[in-house]
Amino acid sequence: MPFSDLIQHDFPLKHLNTFSIGVRAKHYLRVTSLATLRAALADPQLAAMPRLVLGGGSNVLLTRDFPGLVLHIALEGREILAGTPTHHHVRAAAGENWHDFVQWTLAQGIGGLENLSLIPGTVGAAPIQNIGAYGAETKDSFLSLTALDPASGALHEMDGAACRFAYRDSVFKHEGRDLIIIDVRYALPRAWQPNLRYAELANALAEQGLAAPTPQQVADTVIAIRRRKLPDPAQIGNAGSFFKNPVVSAEHCARLLAQFPALVHHRQPDGSEKLAAGWLIDQCGWKGRSMGAAGVYPKQALVLVNNGGATGAEVQALAAAIQADVAARYGVALEPEPVFV
Numbered sequence: 001m002p003f004s005d006l007i008q009h010d011f012p013l014k015h016l017n018t019f020s021i022g023v024r025a026k027h028y029l030r031v032t033s034l035a036t037l038r039a040a041l042a043d044p045q046l047a048a049m050p051r052l053v054l055g056g057g058s059n060v061l062l063t064r065d066f067p068g069l070v071l072h073i074a075l076e077g078r079e080i081l082a083g084t085p086t087h088h089h090v091r092a093a094a095g096e097n098w099h100d101f102v103q104w105t106l107a108q109g110i111g112g113l114e115n116l117s118l119i120p121g122t123v124g125a126a127p128i129q130n131i132g133a134y135g136a137e138t139k140d141s142f143l144s145l146t147a148l149d150p151a152s153g154a155l156h157e158m159d160g161a162a163c164r165f166a167y168r169d170s171v172f173k174h175e176g177r178d179l180i181i182i183d184v185r186y187a188l189p190r191a192w193q194p195n196l197r198y199a200e201l202a203n204a205l206a207e208q209g210l211a212a213p214t215p216q217q218v219a220d221t222v223i224a225i226r227r228r229k230l231p232d233p234a235q236i237g238n239a240g241s242f243f244k245n246p247v248v249s250a251e252h253c254a255r256l257l258a259q260f261p262a263l264v265h266h267r268q269p270d271g272s273e274k275l276a277a278g279w280l281i282d283q284c285g286w287k288g289r290s291m292g293a294a295g296v297y298p299k300q301a302l303v304l305v306n307n308g309g310a311t312g313a314e315v316q317a318l319a320a321a322i323q324a325d326v327a328a329r330y331g332v333a334l335e336p337e338p339v340f341v
C-alpha cells in the first residue's frame with residue numbers, strides 16, 4: 001500500500017484519549033514500524049504540520065481539534081535480553097501496553113515492576129513523566145531507551161542520567177520534547193525483594209497475612225487498591241491524577257501545619273515537603289462536585305472526570321477553579337499533570 005494511503009483524515013480521537021474528549025485530528029497515522037515513522041517524518045508536507053505523538057492517550061487533555069498530524073505509536077514487541085549476573089534485562093517497544101508488559105515480566109518469573117501494575121498507557125510514555133505509584137518509579141528499574149530525533153532522523157540510546165528523571169518529570173518534557181521514544185529497556189534484580197515503602201500497600205499485604213509475598217501477590221494487591229480508588233477510564237473518562245503533588249519548603253509546610261494540623265505531607269530527601277494535592281482539594285470541599293460536565297471524582301479528589309460529553313475547556317475551567325481555591329486557602333500552586341494539547 002502506498003504510504004499516503006496509510007494517512008487518515010478528519011480522524012476522531014474520542015477513543016484514543018482516556019478523558020473521552022470528542023475532538024478530531026486533521027491527519028492521523030497509526031505507526032506500526034520504524035519505517036512508517038521515518039516515512040512520515042521525511043514527507044515535506046507532513047513534516048511542516050504540527051505533530052502530536054500519542055500513546056494510550058491517558059495523560060493528555062485534548063482541548064480542541066488537532067490541526068496537524070497525530071502519530072499514534074503502535075510499535076510492538078517485547079523480549080528478554082542477555083542480562084547480567086545480578087539483573088534480568090527486558091525490552092519492550094513503545095506501543096506495547098504498559099500493564100500487559102508488567103504482567104508479562106511477572107509471568108516470565110521476573111519481578112521488579114509489580115508496584116507499577118495497572119497504570120494505563122504505553123511503554124513508550126512511561127519515561128516521559130517517569131511514571132510512579134505505590135513506592136516505585138520508572139527510574140528505579142530503568143536501563144536505557146532508544147529515541148528518534150525527528151530533526152536529524154538519528155536514533156539515540158539514552159541511559160537514566162540522560163533522561164534526567166525526577167518526580168513526574170524527565171528531559172522529554174524539556175529539551176527532549178521532540179524526541180520520539182521507540183523502545184525501552186529495564187534492569188530488574190535477580191535477587192528480588194518486595195518494595196513495601198508505600199504504607200497502604202504494606203498494610204494491605206499484612207491484612208492478607210502475606211509476610212513474604214511473591215511479585216504476583218504484590219501486583220494483585222496493587223491492582224485491588226487501584227480498582228478501589230481510581231475510576232476505570234472505560235467507564236468514566238479521566239486521566240488519573242489531574243495535578244502533581246506540590247513540593248513546598250520546610251518553612252512553608254511548618255506554617256501550614258500550625259494552621260492545619262491534619263495536613264498530609266511527606267519529607268523529601270532534600271528537606272522539602274511533598275503535600276498531598278488530593279487532601280488539599282478535598283479540604284476545599286471539591287470532592288464529588290461538578291462544573292458543567294466535568295467533575296471531581298467522589299472517591300479521590302485528585303482525579304477530575306468527564307461525566308459525559310465534557311469538553312477540554314470544561315475540564316480546564318474546573319481545574320482553574322480548584323487551583324484558585326487551593327492557592328487562596330493554602331498559598332500552594334497546583335500544577336497539572338496531564339499534557340494540554
Ligand code: FAD
Binds near residue numbers: 123133230240
Ligand atoms: P499519552 O497520554 O498518549 O501521552 C502522554 C505524553 O507523552 C504526551 O505528551 C505524548 O506526546 C507523549 N508520548 C507518548 N508516547 C510517546 C513516545 N513514544 N515518544 C515520545 N513521546 C510520547 N501515571 C502515573 O505516573 N502513576 C499512576 O499511578 C497513574 N495512574 C493513572 C490512572 C488512570 C486511571 C489514568 C487514566 C492515568 C494514570 N496515570 C498515572 C497517567 C498515565 O497513565 C501515564 O502518564 C502514562 O504513562 C501515559 O501513557 P500514554 O501512552 O497514555 O501517554
Ligand code: EPU
Binds near residue numbers: 243277280299
Ligand atoms: N487524600 C484525601 N482526599 C482525597 C484524596 C487523597 O485526603 O480525596 C489523601 C489520602 O488520604 C492520602 C493522601 O491524600 O493520605 C495521598 O492519597 P493517595 O495515596 O491516593 O495518593 P495521591 O498522592 O493522591 C499519588 C499519585 C498517583 C499514584 C498514587 C499511589 C501523584 C500526582 N499521584 O496519588 O498517580 O497512583 O500516589 O502511589 O503523584 C497519576 O499520576 O495519575 C496517579 C494516579
